[in-house]
Amino acid sequence: MAPHRILFVCLGNICRSPMAEGVFRRVVAEEGLTDSFVIDSAGLGDWHIGQAPDHRAQKAARTRGIDISGQSARQVVDEDFDRFDLLLAMDGSNYDVLKARAPHEARAKIRPFLDYAPHAGTKDVPDPFFGGAEGFDHALDLIEAAAHGLLASLAGEEKVRAKRGA
Secondary structure, eight states: OOOEEEEEEESSSSSHHHHHHHHHHHHHHHTTOGGGEEEEEEESSSTTTTOOOOHHHHHHHHTTTOOOTTOOOOBOOTTHHHHOSEEEESSHHHHHHHHHHSOGGGGGGEEEGGGGOGGGSOSOOOOOTTSOHHHHHHHHHHHHHHHHHHHHHHHHHHHHHHHHTO
16 A cells, blocks of 8 residues: 655744654654655745754754754645645644645645644644744644544544455
8 A cells, every 4th residue: 555645834844844744753653654654844935945943843852752853944845735645734824825825636635733633722733933942842742642643543544445445
């Protein structure tokens, strides 16, 4: 079966989406499912292309055993709408921009990331860029909850497909 292709999207690709990429990579690795996924992240803006994630994002992730230092910021490109099965927006604004940019046939692939953490009580992973360390920790808490929910959702879809013989 072809791997699931997941793209995490935020504004600049230096805080939330690289943390989400790193967290989800760890979650699938812990389940032995690394080969079942293609995981990437991107930003809507071009301000940080080629830069490593924000040092505060790296530090917050590192405290949870996740190394995102090797990532490099990139901007969402038109080909991403074909290349990925799911484009997961970190907040409502990111979601709206992705929907507006996407070809009509790709719009169903775009989802708010926190749809996978309905118990979180919010639809947005707040952008921690202009705040302190606690903002990065809070964002990671939400991202970890949604990452586990995403994997559970995809695993459930696989079971349904297997039963149908698809």
